[in-house]
Amino acid sequence: MLGTVASISVSPVFVGRSLEMARFGTALREADEGTPGVVLVGGEAGVGKTRLLQEFLQRAEEQGAVTTVGGCLELGAESLPFAPISAALRTLSRRMGPELAEAAAGRERDLAWLLPDLAPGTIARDGEFDRVRLFELMLGLLERLGTDRTLVIAIEDLHWADSSTRELLGFLFRLLRTGRILIVGTYRADAVGRRHPLRSFLAELDRVHNVARIDLSRLTRAQVGDQLRGILREEPPRRLIRQIFQKSEGNAFFVEELACSIRDGQLTGISDTLRDLLLIRIEELSEDAQKVIRLAAIGGVTVGHRLLTEVSWLDPDRLEEALRTAVSAHVLVPTGDEFQFRHALVRTAVREDLMPGERVRLYATFAEALERCPDLVGADELRGRIATYWFHAGKAVKALPAVLAAAEAARERYAFDERTRLLERALLLWEQVPDPERLSGRRLLDIYIEAVTAARLGSERELAIHFCKRAIELVDPVAEPELAAFLWREKARGLRNLCRSSGRPELNRAKEILDGLPPSKEQARVLAHIARDRMLDGEGGEVVADALIALERAQLVDSPDIESEARKTLACGLVHIGRLEEGMAQLALAEETAIRSSEPDSLVHVLSNKASLMEGLGRHRESTVAARRAMELAAERGLTRTSGSFALGNLAESLLSAGDWADLATLVEKTLDLDPGPQTTRHLELQLVDLCLARGDVRGAKAHLRRSRLAAGSRYVEAQYAIPLARAEIRVAEAQGRLDEAREALVAALAAGCPPGHQRYMWPLLADAAAHEADARTSTVRPRESELKTRQDIADRIAAMAATLKIDCPLDAAYAALVKAESARAAGTDDAELWGLAAGAWELTEQPYRTAWVRFRHAETLLATGNREAAARRLAEAAETAARLDARTLREHIDLLSRRARVGPLTPGESDTTLPALTPREIDVLRLVADGRSNRQIAEELYISAKTASVHVSNILAKLQVTGRGEAAAVAHRLHLVDG
Known part of the structure; x- marks a missing residue:
């Protein structure tokens, strides 16, 4: 996706920092009003202090301020007193010229200590001077310069400031009382140790009333994504964003440097430049400290004091001193009885800097230490650490059984991604040992089968399919038919989940392998999956028949998890053909059965489907309860990114329907950051399309629509995603004034049809399409004959599809009434009675936004009949909902109608400023x-x-x-x- 990135990787986009810029803005505003101020910005190296300062100074200049910057010097600071002050004054002298000369008139010789150009050759830099007089003259100079315009003086890298500079700044900070002056200082917080002179200086300033402190934190994952978009100038994959965020830990400079290592959308490592920068500080430390740091880099993310003692062979005093040095240098950070690197990239750089032989030897040292003394780490870590150490030590005979034992421990903790990585390592080690089956007690096929399940339950969907293909090559379907069928079924599931295909040929192959054999759990599971896929593809009554067969077979082999799967599908199939009560009864039984299941994702799947069914029936509150419960279970069982992601998608849809928009966008963004897979990604992006359009953000809607399309490309798309995607295409095209494109998308969607049980997706599409046609009729001045024919054709298509759709619940009935009312409006026969019926139907639902729109349309027709009092009530009801949801599009309509009809203003807190002021x-x-x-x-x-x-x-x-x-x-x- 992304090609080679140039080494110049500074983001052209200023990311985040809105709170910090607001604090700067407040300080600048107060300075403009004549109240001097000081802002000190602290943060670790690379976190973005300089970029923040540059952005602020640019904005200050745009607002009329005069700015200047001086930087403290890293080397020889004490031999160059006032160096940053002098640099800042030289810039001021060039910019203000005569004004500065006039302000310094009569005091040039004294001020020449700070700005030699005022009295060239008159001051010897090693001479004596009256410090207090100099400081007072500097104070007076700034106050005079800040009389008529705002002056912003920035001093960077205060951690390198000489003592004279610190004294002068301390004097100015305390005594500045008048003048339009703002002084800004930056310093590296990680360079200010306990004995650093700036530490006590900052502590004293905390008592000065006009000094504000800003602690600059690292960027969030979303902000790292924004930074990468600016650097790459295109949308990076979410997986890449997550990977760079994890490695950079939000340090802006590290993000930029890591971007240099992106090749074809993949992060290849860290650049030599970044590695050298990360190692500079370590190379200045003592030999003992460097040795301990190298050991800690090998030891893991965290390494305990006792383990370091065992592997370092240093006596306790030398080890303590080495650790103290490493901590003081901000390389290691103590966390209880353990140590970890202050930044993960430092650990990576240290580890990569080791010679290959040294690295192997150190890993072996750690492994041997844990085998001697297993209590050096927690019992939950032991197997995983030993496996990791032996693997990296290159001892395949030791590593293979250790890795397999660690994989089993990961399974017990529901750590499926970790288990997948460990099984991958086992597969790599397999060829490196003389007799792997004897050593491991397993066949290669067995490990592949374990890896298939681990990858599916984790988040490695591509790997799951890869493992399936390799295992299929190894399995004999005659000798082991159930294993062969399992692999074909898992391949089918993986292909469908990745939107590669329906997976039906693979499922049929699994069924063929087992046909004619005695009943088995795998046979029951294959039948259950066939029924489920038919349900997802909307195959109507066949779903119920297939689900009943699968249910019977599951009960025959006494498998609660397969029984719950079959009952869940049966419930959906019954609801889809209108047998609601039977469906709900089967869903309750499916939930009860899943509780008894041994499969970690069985109950999660049932609850996710329950949430989806409740949503389709308009019971949005019940849907959110089921979805939240599924999410909690998924989190407990390590399934958040896989099975749990479907529940997250269902929750987002129900929150949108129920009008719980406050946290919807946050929930969706957090879920998308989990890289949940193409189906869920598409689903979530479509929810954001609806939210953006409701809030008048057409550009945002277009962006989310594009991401939804990209989620799975043009490959296999289930109807439950295809119809909402078509609806989003229609809505965005209409919002951008591309009515012809909207109509083309509508015709294509209607031609594709609506499978049984999918009317919940088709009804909203028809309602929106009818509304678009109604809007087009009222806005066209003189329609051509061809336009009239097109309108009639669209109206006929909408009516024809509506006539085929089932009405199984109050929500379906409300949509049917809405389509009828909008179609009448499109035909020019708008009717208050129709809209009254539609409003009554929507008031029986749990969808406040649609209900408010219908009330608004009802008010329009009531005003046309002269019923102003009833219209005002309807508008007031709609206005309250629009204000609560921050639904800008609806607010605009309400305000316009209220103003025109003089029955408002009715929107709480709103005025006509939301409307464009056109002549x-x-x-x-x-x-x-x-x-x-x-x-x-x-x-x-x-x-x-x-x-x-x-x-x-x-x-x-x-x-x-x-x-x-x-x-x-x-x-x-x-x-x-x-x-x-």
Whole structure:
């Protein structure tokens, strides 16, 4: 996806730091008002102090301030007193020239200690001076310079400041009382140890009232993603974002350096430049400290004091001193009785800097130490650490049984990703030992089968398919039919989950292998999977028949987990054909059975399907309860990124429906960061499309739609995702004024049909399509004959599809009423009675946003009949919902109608400022733009010049905050700015 990235990797995008910039803004505003201030910014090296300062200084300049920067020197600081102050004053002298000379008049000789250019050759740098007088003169100089304009003085790297600079700054910080002055200082927090002189200096400043401190933290994962987008100039894979965030731990400089190592969308390591920078500080430490640091790098993410004692062979006093040195240098950090590196990349650099032979020897030393003294680490870590040490020590005979034992321990802890990595290592070691089967007590096929399950339950979907293919090559379907069928079934599941194909040929192959054989658990499971896939593909009554056969076979072989799977599918199949009560009864039995199951994901799957069924029936609150319970179970069992991700997707959908939007975006972003797989990713991105459109963010909706498309490309898409994707395509195209494209997408979606049980996805699509056609009718000035025919064709298609859809619940009934009302509006026969019926139907649902829209439409028709009092009530109800949900699009409609009908304002906390302030002439021009006229045609219609028409169009685009004529037309239609 991503090619080679240039080594110049500074992000052109300033990421995050909104809180810090706000604090800077407050300090600058106070300085503008005449109250001097000081802001000190601390943070570790590379966290972004300089970038933050640069961004602030640029904004300060834009607001009229004069800025200057001086930097402290790393070497020879004490021999160059006032170096950063002098540098800052030299810049001021160049920028302010006569003003600075006038402010320093009569004091040049004394001030020459700070700015020699004021009195060249008159001061010897080793001469004596009156320190207090110099400080007072500097104070007066700044106060005079800050009389008529705001002055921002920045001093970088205060941790290298000489004592004279610290004394002068301390004097200024305490005594600055007047003038438009802001002093900013930065320092590296990780360089300020207990004995560092800046430490006591900062402690004293905490008592000074006008000094503000900013502790600059590392970037969040989302901010690292934004930084990478800026560097790469394209959307990086979420897996890559997660990987770089984990390695950089949010350090902005490390992110930039790691970006240099991206090749074809993969992180290849760390650059030589970064490695050298990370090792500089370590190379300055004592030999003992360096040895302990190298041992800690081999020991693991954390390494205990007792283990270090065992492997270092240093006497206790020397070890303590070495550790103290490493901690003081901010290389290691104590955490209880253990130590870890302050930054993971430092550990990587240290480990990679070891000679190959040294690295192997040290790993073996750790392994031998744990075999001698197993109590040096916790019992839960022992097998994993021994396996890791022997593997990296290159001792295959020792490593293979250790790795397999560690894999079993990982399974017991539900650590499926860890188990997958360990089994991968076992497969690598297999060829390196003389008799692996005797040594391990297993066959190669057995390890592949274990790896298939581990990879599926974890997050390595591609690996699961790879393991399946290799195992299929090894298995004999005649000798071991159940194992062969298992592998074909797992391959089918993997292909479907990755949207590669339906997996049906692979499932049929599994069934063929077992046909004619005695009943078995694998046979029952294959039948259950066939029934489930038919349910997902909407094959109607066949689903119920297949599920019953699978249920019978599962009971015959006494398998609760397969029984729960079959009952879950049976429940869905019954609901899909309208037998709701029977379906709910089977779902309850499926849940009871899953509780008795031995499979970790059995109950998670049942609860996820329950959430989906409840959502489809409009019982959104029940859906959220089931989804949250599934998420909790998934987290307990290490399934959050796999089975649990489906529950997260269902929860997001129900939160959107129920109007719980406050945490929806956060939930979706956190889930997407888990890299949950193409199906869930597509599902979640579509929820964000709806949320963005409701809040008037068309560009955001377009971006999420693009990501939804990219999630699985144009490969196999289940109907439960295909129909919502088509709906999103239609909505975004309409919002951008691309009505023809919206209609094309609608025709294609209707031609694809609606499988049984999928009306929950088709009803919203029909309602939105009918509303778009109604909006198009009210916004077009003089429709052509071809347009009239197209409208009728679309109306007929919508009506035909609606006639085929089942109405199984109040939500279906509400949608049917809405489609009928919107279709009447599109036909020009808008009717208050129809909208009243629709409003009544929606008020029986749990969807506040749709209900509010219907109330708004009802108010429109009530106003047309002269029933202003009832219309006002409806608008007030809709306005309350729009304000609570922050639904900008609905708010705009309510405000416009309230203003026009003079029955408001009704939207709480809102005013007409949400509406574009267009002049009457601009309204005329916009009406013609919405009708598809060119500038020349607009000029002819309104008897103005083409240039004047162009100016009007440009002004309209700016006021509507859109980028093109099509989007302007869409906004005009949506806000009814061109009605009549």
